[in-house]
Amino acid sequence: MDELTLKDYLRETNVIQSRLVFAVVICVALVAILVLRLFYLQVDQHQHYATLSQDNRIRLVPIPPVRGQIYDRNGVILAENLPVYTLEVTPDRVDNMDSLLRQVGQLVELSEKDLERFKETQHARPGFEAQTLKAGLTDDEVGRFAVNQHRFNGIELRARLQRHYPLGAELVHVVGYVGRISEADLGRIDRAAYRGTDYIGKLGIEDRYEDVLLGAVGYEQVETNAHGRVVRTLARTSPVAGGNVHLNIDTELQTVARESLGEFEGAVVAIEPKTGAVLAFVSNPVYDPNPFVNGIDAKSYKVLRESSSRPLLNRALNGRYAPGSTIKGLFSLAALENRRSPEYAVFCPGWFSLKGSRHRYRCWKRAGHGSMNLRDAIVQSCDTYFYQLAHSLGIDKLHEFLTRYGFGRITGVDLEGEPSGLVPSKAWKRRVKGQPWYPGETVIAGIGQGYTLVTPLQLATVTGTLANHGKRIRPRLVHSIEEPQTKIRRVSQPEVLEKVKLGNDQYYDRVIQALTDVVHGQRGTARRVGQSAEYRIAGKTGTAQVIGIAQGARYDEKKIAKRFRDHSLFIAFAPVEDPKIAVAVIAENGGSGSRTAAPIARRVMDYFLTGSVEPLVPPKSKITDLRDGRPDQT
Amino acid sequence: MADPIKRDEFWHLDPPLLAGLILLCGLSLLILYSAGGEDLSLLLRQGVRVAIGFAVLIALAQVPPEALSRWSPHIFGVGLVLLALVLLVGIVGHGAQRWINLGLFRFQPAEIMKLGVPMMVAWLLTRQTLPPGWRDVLIALSIVAAPVLLVVLQPDLGTAVLIAVSGIIAIFLAGLRWSYLLLALAALAAAGPFSWSMLHEYQQRRIVTLFDPWSDPLGAGYHTIQSIIAVGSGGVYGKGWLHGSQSQLEFIPERVTDFIFAVFGEEFGLIGAVLLISLYIFVTGRGIYISFYARDTFSRLVAGSLALTFFFYLFVNVGMVSGILPVVGIPLPLISYGGTSMVTLMAGFGILMSIHTHKKFMPK
Numbered sequence: 001m002d003e004l005t006l007k008d009y010l011r012e013t014n015v016i017q018s019r020l021v022f023a024v025v026i027c028v029a030l031v032a033i034l035v036l037r038l039f040y041l042q043v044d045q046h047q048h049y050a051t052l053s054q055d056n057r058i059r060l061v062p063i064p065p066v067r068g069q070i071y072d073r074n075g076v077i078l079a080e081n082l083p084v085y086t087l088e089v090t091p092d093r094v095d096n097m098d099s100l101l102r103q104v105g106q107l108v109e110l111s112e113k114d115l116e117r118f119k120e121t122q123h124a125r126p127g128f129e130a131q132t133l134k135a136g137l138t139d140d141e142v143g144r145f146a147v148n149q150h151r152f153n154g155i156e157l158r159a160r161l162q163r164h165y166p167l168g169a170e171l172v173h174v175v176g177y178v179g180r181i182s183e184a185d186l187g188r189i190d191r192a193a194y195r196g197t198d199y200i201g202k203l204g205i206e207d208r209y210e211d212v213l214l215g216a217v218g219y220e221q222v223e224t225n226a227h228g229r230v231v232r233t234l235a236r237t238s239p240v241a242g243g244n245v246h247l248n249i250d251t252e253l254q255t256v257a258r259e260s261l262g263e264f265e266g267a268v269v270a271i272e273p274k275t276g277a278v279l280a281f282v283s284n285p286v287y288d289p290n291p292f293v294n295g296i297d298a299k300s301y302k303v304l305r306e307s308s309s310r311p312l313l314n315r316a317l318n319g320r321y322a323p324g325s326t327i328k329g330l331f332s333l334a335a336l337e338n339r340r341s342p343e344y345a346v347f348c349p350g351w352f353s354l355k356g357s358r359h360r361y362r363c364w365k366r367a368g369h370g371s372m373n374l375r376d377a378i379v380q381s382c383d384t385y386f387y388q389l390a391h392s393l394g395i396d397k398l399h400e401f402l403t404r405y406g407f408g409r410i411t412g413v414d415l416e417g418e419p420s421g422l423v424p425s426k427a428w429k430r431r432v433k434g435q436p437w438y439p440g441e442t443v444i445a446g447i448g449q450g451y452t453l454v455t456p457l458q459l460a461t462v463t464g465t466l467a468n469h470g471k472r473i474r475p476r477l478v479h480s481i482e483e484p485q486t487k488i489r490r491v492s493q494p495e496v497l498e499k500v501k502l503g504n505d506q507y508y509d510r511v512i513q514a515l516t517d518v519v520h521g522q523r524g525t526a527r528r529v530g531q532s533a534e535y536r537i538a539g540k541t542g543t544a545q546v547i548g549i550a551q552g553a554r555y556d557e558k559k560i561a562k563r564f565r566d567h568s569l570f571i572a573f574a575p576v577e578d579p580k581i582a583v584a585v586i587a588e589n590g591g592s593g594s595r596t597a598a599p600i601a602r603r604v605m606d607y608f609l610t611g612s613v614e615p616l617v618p619p620k621s622k623i624t625d626l627r628d629g630r631p632d633q634t
Numbered sequence: 635m636a637d638p639i640k641r642d643e644f645w646h647l648d649p650p651l652l653a654g655l656i657l658l659c660g661l662s663l664l665i666l667y668s669a670g671g672e673d674l675s676l677l678l679r680q681g682v683r684v685a686i687g688f689a690v691l692i693a694l695a696q697v698p699p700e701a702l703s704r705w706s707p708h709i710f711g712v713g714l715v716l717l718a719l720v721l722l723v724g725i726v727g728h729g730a731q732r733w734i735n736l737g738l739f740r741f742q743p744a745e746i747m748k749l750g751v752p753m754m755v756a757w758l759l760t761r762q763t764l765p766p767g768w769r770d771v772l773i774a775l776s777i778v779a780a781p782v783l784l785v786v787l788q789p790d791l792g793t794a795v796l797i798a799v800s801g802i803i804a805i806f807l808a809g810l811r812w813s814y815l816l817l818a819l820a821a822l823a824a825a826g827p828f829s830w831s832m833l834h835e836y837q838q839r840r841i842v843t844l845f846d847p848w849s850d851p852l853g854a855g856y857h858t859i860q861s862i863i864a865v866g867s868g869g870v871y872g873k874g875w876l877h878g879s880q881s882q883l884e885f886i887p888e889r890v891t892d893f894i895f896a897v898f899g900e901e902f903g904l905i906g907a908v909l910l911i912s913l914y915i916f917v918t919g920r921g922i923y924i925s926f927y928a929r930d931t932f933s934r935l936v937a938g939s940l941a942l943t944f945f946f947y948l949f950v951n952v953g954m955v956s957g958i959l960p961v962v963g964i965p966l967p968l969i970s971y972g973g974t975s976m977v978t979l980m981a982g983f984g985i986l987m988s989i990h991t992h993k994k995f996m997p998k
Contacts, residue, residue, distance in 0.1 A: 009930075011764070012763065012931045012934075013934070015765055016764070016925070017926055019806060019809065019938075023803075023938070027918065027942070030945075030949050031911065031949075033958070034949065034953065034956070035908060035911065037953075038865065038899070039904065042903060042904040042907070043869070046870075048866065049863050050867045050869065052866075053863050053864065053866075053879055054879075056863065056883075057879045057883050223879075226884040
């Protein structure tokens with residue numbers, strides 16, 4: 001080992017050692033960085049990350065509540081929940097959604113609508129939640145899918161409850177239906193309350209009482225692993241079933257009323273005057289609500305929408321008709337209230353005309369009624385008398401009087417979308433049409449023609465008000481709401497809206513007497529329906545013109561197309577001594593009130609008061625034993 | 635400044651280093667039991683690897699440094715051929731190819747280079763008197779670059795980085811001039827955009843999401859986010875062995891391999907993590923100590939390079955798990971589950987022990 005080598009060795013050692021020292025310094029700095037970072041994560045930000053790790057593993061899985069059921073007044077079930085098989089997809093657990101849908105589509109029929117709806121909900125709901133792909137699988141499909149289930153990830157067959165309306169079409173205009181929650185619905189509802197629920201009330205009681213029927217969603221707090229698999233359940237909040245809704249409707253009465261309407265389009269509304277309970281609420285024609293639950297196909301919907309008989313229209317609630325002569329009872333009250341003597345006589349030559357005008361307003365009896373006092377005018381429905389009466393009172397008095405009884409205003413029934421109808425006045429015409437009021441318009445308003453529009457529900461309600469001597473009671477479809485667990489029922493009390501005070505309560509007696517004579521008097525326009533009645537009825541016929549009849553022309557039913565024929569109306573309550581039912585009937589294009597509408601009303605009252613009428617086809621349904629809530633077949 | 639030489643050593647082992655390694659391997663089995671879902675067969679396989687690793691360590695400790703120095707060009711050459719071979723097979727078989735199947739076990743030629751490159755660099759540079767001139771530096775750099783390029787093409791970015799680092803550390807320790815170093819750093823900065831374009835898209839995404847992992851929480855950022863949540867939620871004391879929800883419920887991806895430190899941090903907290911890092915510092919420190927007092931320049935360079943590369947492993951892995959470095963496939967040395975890297979590391983420590991225990995026979 002020579003000196004040079006030794007020198008080199010020392011030099012090299014120096015170089016490397018100094019570099020090593022430098023590297024150690026770097027290492028110390030790097031360790032400091034690591035430790036500081038760990039300190040930041042594990043001490044400074046510990047709370048934050050602890051929360052995140054909790055959120056990672058703990059998931060709230062909604063448990064949908066059981067929707068409340070709907071019953072009629074006798075416990076007949078109108079809306080129930082049936083178990084059906086549904087296919088549910090958890091998007092987070094699916095690797096390739098398109099291929100999954102394609103493969104499942106080979107086993108189970110997936111319609112365009114199913115796929116479209118699924119895409120919608122996929123956007124609106126969190127991906128770790130199961131979302132319905134298809135509801136209501138057939139037994140075949142269930143079998144085919146069950147055999148192949150192992151091939152798929154993230155899709156499951158589940159038994160779910162689905163709304164079903166056992167009576168089908170019969171009560172669609174009352175009960176309505178539920179449907180899948182749409183994107184529009186999502187905008188207005190509290191999404192948290194609907195987690196795990198696919199359906200929402202769309203129409204009728206299902207819509208109006210949505211908050212009662214829905215119930216409260218339950219939650220299961222589960223621990224899941226990174227793949228979304230539930231490892232264990234940590235806590236559970238049970239869902240609260242929705243309240244059961246009991247209606248005032250008597251399903252058999254409803255069926256009797258609808259059958260009595262037969263082929264006529266129209267409406268029958270029956271109300272218990274003392275309580276406002278709606279006993280029957282018929283709009284004809286009807287349609288089956290069941291296809292709407294999972295979304296009706298476009299073709300069927302088009303048929304319904306474009307049908308000339310307009311089945312989708314709820315005539316009882318939304319139909320607006322000229323009241324015709326049924327309004328004469330109220331106008332008689334108006335006459336008495338305005339101090340016209342009941343014995344004041346008007347001569348009817350078969351027409352009425354205004355001073356200085358040659359226009360003749362015809363009475364329905366072309367030969368004329370001769371001298372008519374108030375009672376005679378009601379009983380024989382003399383138009384001339386009421387032309388004259390209306391003319392002498394003036395439109396604004398009539399407007400005010402009708403409005404006091406509730407025409408031109410909503411009744412406040414427990415359904416959505418009720419129209420107010422129309423009671424014209426001078427101010428109304430100026431405001432809406434920008435025209436002055438003509439005296440001739442007052443004249444025809446006297447027999448319920450012209451601008452005046454009422455709904456069948458309004459007619460029945462006002463008839464009940466008449467029976468109540470002016471006590472206006474809010475009509476109600478729902479009788480009570482039942483807590484499903486405890487079976488405790490909350491009964492809704494009759495709500496008196498107003499008592500229409502007249503100068504003398506005897507005015508009512510007088511008019512009701514005259515209305516009774518319409519049915520039971522020898523010359524009454526509805527005397528045919530009064531024959532052989534076991535109870536006494538107060539009623540009023542009405543015939544509402546659909547088209548104007550030219551001066552001098554005759555209305556000849558046989559020559560007029562059916563859709564231009566007069567509407568047939570009848571209002572009545574019975575028994576006169578102790579009114580238990582008030583009825584309004586409108587048969588579109590049914591001709592005269594006495595011939596078509598009055599017999600329908602009679603059948604309805606017969607069924608309700610004497611039981612002598614039975615439905616031709618009894619409504620099929622399960623009668624639910626209210627003690628344990630379990631349906632059994634009858 | 636003389637190190638007390640234990641003349642009676644027969645096994646050529648260094649007890650402090652050995653103790654550190656045994657502790658690390660023990661911890662590996664402990665945390666693997668938890669991270670692997672209490673899978674005993676996984677533990678058994680790791681145990682076998684540890685055993686093989688120690689066997690290789692003991693075997694290499696017996697080989698004197700002169701022999702290693704002599705073998706360096708051969709090891710390097712064989713490694714380079716195997717790397718090229720793997721690449722060719724990979725081209726035929728499509729996709730990433732890292733393995734050579736030797737029937738009994740599979741084997742990654744890139745692992746050879748983790749030792750072969752620093753040895754080759756040290757062998758080359760010690761032929762002249764240190765510090766090296768610019769020509770030697772260039773040759774050394776190409777020795778590093780050739781295998782690195784082949785590994786990048788596999789593509790295995792993590793291993794390529796480790797090989798490059800081990801070679802560069804050796805050049806640095808040999809006394810690379812500071813001016814060259816600064817020049818290289820400047821060149822690196824200039825080449826940044828170019829090398830960026832050379833990266834695979836998934837690698838680019840990993841680097842981008844490093845700066846904002848939450849921008850793609852279910853995609854490229856998922857690894858980092860879940861790992862940070864695991865570490866952060868561990869707190870000071872940790873959630874306890876087998877009780878880390880992020881680990882046990884499989885939220886941490888690759889939790890038995892590259893991200894095992896996240897499991898450790900979650901279950902043993904800051905205290906456990908710092909203790910673990912201390913253990914690594916001890917092992918690294920012992921390696922630097924060995925290098926510092928090595929007998930010859932070749933040994934000094936190889937020992938220093940191996941020790942510092944070991945530390946680099948730790949830093950990159952923990953930095954990656956704690957979200958301050960991009961996700962590159964670098965395992966936590968000796969703790970992560972995995973075959974070849976364990977054996978290679980043990981071989982490296984065998985070389986360190988050989989260097990430390992063969993001092994009494996002076997050359998020439």
